[in-house]
Amino acid sequence: MIYWDSGDERDSKRSLGIRDKQILYRNAKGRCQNPGCGKKIDFDEMEIGHKTAWSRGGITTFRNSVCLCHRCNKLQGTDSWAVFMKKQNIKDPKTELKESLKNLTLQELKLLAAKHKVRVAGYVEEDLFSSRRVAPTKSQYITKLSKVVTDSDLRSRPKPPPKPKRRARRKSDSWW
Numbered sequence: 001m002i003y004w005d006s007g008d009e010r011d012s013k014r015s016l017g018i019r020d021k022q023i024l025y026r027n028a029k030g031r032c033q034n035p036g037c038g039k040k041i042d043f044d045e046m047e048i049g050h051k052t053a054w055s056r057g058g059i060t061t062f063r064n065s066v067c068l069c070h071r072c073n074k075l076q077g078t079d080s081w082a083v084f085m086k087k088q089n090i091k092d093p094k095t096e097l098k099e100s101l102k103n104l105t106l107q108e109l110k111l112l113a114a115k116h117k118v119r120v121a122g123y124v125e126e127d128l129f130s131s132r133r134v135a136p137t138k139s140q141y142i143t144k145l146s147k148v149v150t151d152s153d154l155r156s157r158p159k160p161p162p163k164p165k166r167r168a169r170r171k172s173d174s175w176w
Protein backbone atom coordinates (compact mmCIF):
# COMPACT_ATOMS: atom_id res chain seq x y z
CA MET A 1 0.00 0.00 0.00
CA ILE A 2 1.31 3.42 -0.90
CA TYR A 3 0.62 6.37 1.27
CA TRP A 4 0.61 9.70 -0.37
CA ASP A 5 0.18 12.44 2.10
CA SER A 6 0.09 15.53 -0.02
CA GLY A 7 -0.26 17.76 2.98
CA ASP A 8 3.06 16.66 4.39
CA GLU A 9 4.68 16.95 1.02
CA ARG A 10 3.79 20.61 0.80
CA ASP A 11 4.48 21.39 4.42
CA SER A 12 7.89 19.77 4.39
CA LYS A 13 9.14 22.80 2.49
CA ARG A 14 7.67 25.19 5.00
CA SER A 15 8.73 23.71 8.27
CA LEU A 16 11.78 22.17 9.79
CA GLY A 17 11.98 18.54 10.74
CA ILE A 18 11.44 17.64 14.37
CA ARG A 19 15.18 17.17 14.96
CA ASP A 20 16.01 20.60 13.60
CA LYS A 21 13.26 22.05 15.73
CA GLN A 22 14.71 20.43 18.82
CA ILE A 23 18.16 21.79 18.02
CA LEU A 24 16.72 25.22 17.33
CA TYR A 25 14.87 25.15 20.62
CA ARG A 26 17.94 24.01 22.50
CA ASN A 27 20.14 26.65 20.86
CA ALA A 28 17.60 29.26 21.83
CA LYS A 29 17.76 27.92 25.41
CA GLY A 30 13.99 27.61 25.34
CA ARG A 31 13.49 31.31 24.89
CA CYS A 32 11.99 33.50 22.22
CA GLN A 33 14.91 34.71 20.12
CA ASN A 34 13.49 38.14 19.53
CA PRO A 35 15.97 40.25 21.52
CA GLY A 36 13.07 42.50 22.47
CA CYS A 37 11.25 39.59 24.10
CA GLY A 38 13.27 36.63 25.36
CA LYS A 39 10.19 35.01 26.87
CA LYS A 40 10.58 31.48 28.09
CA ILE A 41 8.46 29.15 26.03
CA ASP A 42 7.67 25.47 25.95
CA PHE A 43 8.84 23.41 23.03
CA ASP A 44 5.22 23.02 21.94
CA GLU A 45 4.77 26.78 21.98
CA MET A 46 7.74 27.45 19.78
CA GLU A 47 6.97 29.03 16.44
CA ILE A 48 9.56 29.17 13.73
CA GLY A 49 10.33 32.61 12.47
CA HIS A 50 12.30 33.25 9.32
CA LYS A 51 15.13 35.68 8.93
CA THR A 52 13.76 36.23 5.48
CA ALA A 53 10.04 35.75 5.70
CA TRP A 54 8.62 32.73 3.94
CA SER A 55 6.22 34.90 2.00
CA ARG A 56 9.14 36.89 0.65
CA GLY A 57 10.90 33.85 -0.70
CA GLY A 58 12.84 32.94 2.41
CA ILE A 59 13.44 29.23 2.45
CA THR A 60 13.05 27.11 5.51
CA THR A 61 16.52 26.13 6.45
CA PHE A 62 18.03 25.84 9.84
CA ARG A 63 20.07 28.97 9.25
CA ASN A 64 17.08 30.98 8.21
CA SER A 65 15.09 29.99 11.27
CA VAL A 66 14.59 31.58 14.64
CA CYS A 67 12.73 30.32 17.66
CA LEU A 68 9.89 32.69 18.43
CA CYS A 69 6.96 32.88 20.76
CA HIS A 70 3.52 33.20 19.24
CA ARG A 71 3.30 36.92 19.85
CA CYS A 72 6.63 37.71 18.20
CA ASN A 73 5.98 35.48 15.24
CA LYS A 74 2.76 37.39 14.66
CA LEU A 75 4.58 40.65 15.22
CA GLN A 76 7.23 39.86 12.63
CA GLY A 77 4.57 39.03 10.09
CA THR A 78 6.03 39.22 6.62
CA ASP A 79 8.86 41.51 7.60
CA SER A 80 12.40 40.36 7.25
CA TRP A 81 14.35 39.97 10.46
CA ALA A 82 16.24 43.21 9.82
CA VAL A 83 13.03 45.17 9.37
CA PHE A 84 11.50 43.47 12.38
CA MET A 85 14.46 44.59 14.49
CA LYS A 86 14.33 48.09 13.08
CA LYS A 87 10.65 48.45 13.91
CA GLN A 88 11.40 47.54 17.51
CA ASN A 89 14.39 49.84 17.53
CA ILE A 90 16.73 46.98 18.27
CA LYS A 91 20.20 47.28 16.91
CA ASP A 92 21.39 44.02 15.50
CA PRO A 93 25.18 43.95 15.63
CA LYS A 94 25.42 42.14 12.30
CA THR A 95 23.19 44.65 10.55
CA GLU A 96 25.04 47.49 12.22
CA LEU A 97 28.30 46.07 11.02
CA LYS A 98 27.06 45.88 7.47
CA GLU A 99 25.88 49.45 7.69
CA SER A 100 29.28 50.66 8.81
CA LEU A 101 30.95 48.62 6.10
CA LYS A 102 28.76 50.34 3.56
CA ASN A 103 30.21 53.65 4.65
CA LEU A 104 33.72 52.58 3.79
CA THR A 105 35.30 53.21 0.46
CA LEU A 106 36.19 50.34 -1.79
CA GLN A 107 39.80 51.05 -1.00
CA GLU A 108 39.16 50.66 2.72
CA LEU A 109 37.21 47.49 2.13
CA LYS A 110 40.11 46.08 0.18
CA LEU A 111 42.48 46.86 3.02
CA LEU A 112 40.20 45.15 5.50
CA ALA A 113 39.95 42.14 3.23
CA ALA A 114 43.72 41.97 3.02
CA LYS A 115 44.02 42.25 6.79
CA HIS A 116 41.66 39.33 7.27
CA LYS A 117 43.07 37.41 4.35
CA VAL A 118 39.66 37.35 2.78
CA ARG A 119 39.64 36.76 -0.91
CA VAL A 120 36.83 38.38 -2.78
CA ALA A 121 36.60 37.09 -6.28
CA GLY A 122 35.19 39.12 -9.07
CA TYR A 123 33.55 37.42 -11.93
CA VAL A 124 34.34 36.88 -15.55
CA GLU A 125 32.21 38.62 -18.06
CA GLU A 126 32.07 36.98 -21.42
CA ASP A 127 30.74 38.01 -24.69
CA LEU A 128 31.06 36.43 -28.08
CA PHE A 129 34.62 37.51 -28.69
CA SER A 130 36.33 37.97 -25.42
CA SER A 131 36.16 37.55 -21.69
CA ARG A 132 37.32 39.98 -19.11
CA ARG A 133 37.62 39.84 -15.41
CA VAL A 134 35.32 42.19 -13.60
CA ALA A 135 36.54 43.37 -10.23
CA PRO A 136 34.40 42.42 -7.22
CA THR A 137 31.75 44.92 -6.28
CA LYS A 138 31.48 46.76 -3.01
CA SER A 139 28.57 44.61 -1.92
CA GLN A 140 30.58 41.45 -2.55
CA TYR A 141 33.23 42.80 -0.22
CA ILE A 142 30.64 43.72 2.37
CA THR A 143 29.01 40.29 2.32
CA LYS A 144 32.33 38.54 2.80
CA LEU A 145 33.74 40.98 5.30
CA SER A 146 30.66 41.10 7.49
CA LYS A 147 31.41 37.48 8.44
CA VAL A 148 34.91 38.16 9.75
CA VAL A 149 35.20 41.80 10.64
CA THR A 150 34.57 42.88 14.20
CA ASP A 151 33.56 46.19 15.67
CA SER A 152 37.06 46.91 16.83
CA ASP A 153 38.35 46.45 13.30
CA LEU A 154 36.13 49.25 12.22
CA ARG A 155 37.09 51.49 15.07
CA SER A 156 40.77 51.11 14.28
CA ARG A 157 40.30 50.89 10.60
CA PRO A 158 43.43 51.02 8.54
CA LYS A 159 44.30 54.33 7.01
CA PRO A 160 43.99 54.31 3.28
CA PRO A 161 47.23 55.10 1.48
CA PRO A 162 47.47 58.55 -0.06
CA LYS A 163 45.32 58.93 -3.11
CA PRO A 164 47.10 57.90 -6.27
CA LYS A 165 47.67 60.56 -8.82
CA ARG A 166 44.78 61.01 -11.17
CA ARG A 167 45.03 58.81 -14.13
CA ALA A 168 42.81 58.14 -17.03
CA ARG A 169 40.16 55.71 -15.92
CA ARG A 170 39.47 52.83 -18.16
CA LYS A 171 35.89 51.84 -18.57
CA SER A 172 36.35 48.64 -16.62
CA ASP A 173 37.44 50.69 -13.64
CA SER A 174 33.93 51.74 -12.84
CA TRP A 175 32.67 48.92 -10.73
CA TRP A 176 29.28 50.04 -9.65
Ligand SMILES: [Zn+2]
Pocket residue numbers: 032033034037038039068069070071072073
Ligand atom coordinates in the same frame (compact mmCIF):
# COMPACT_ATOMS: atom_id res chain seq x y z
ZN1 LIG B 1 8.64 36.65 21.87
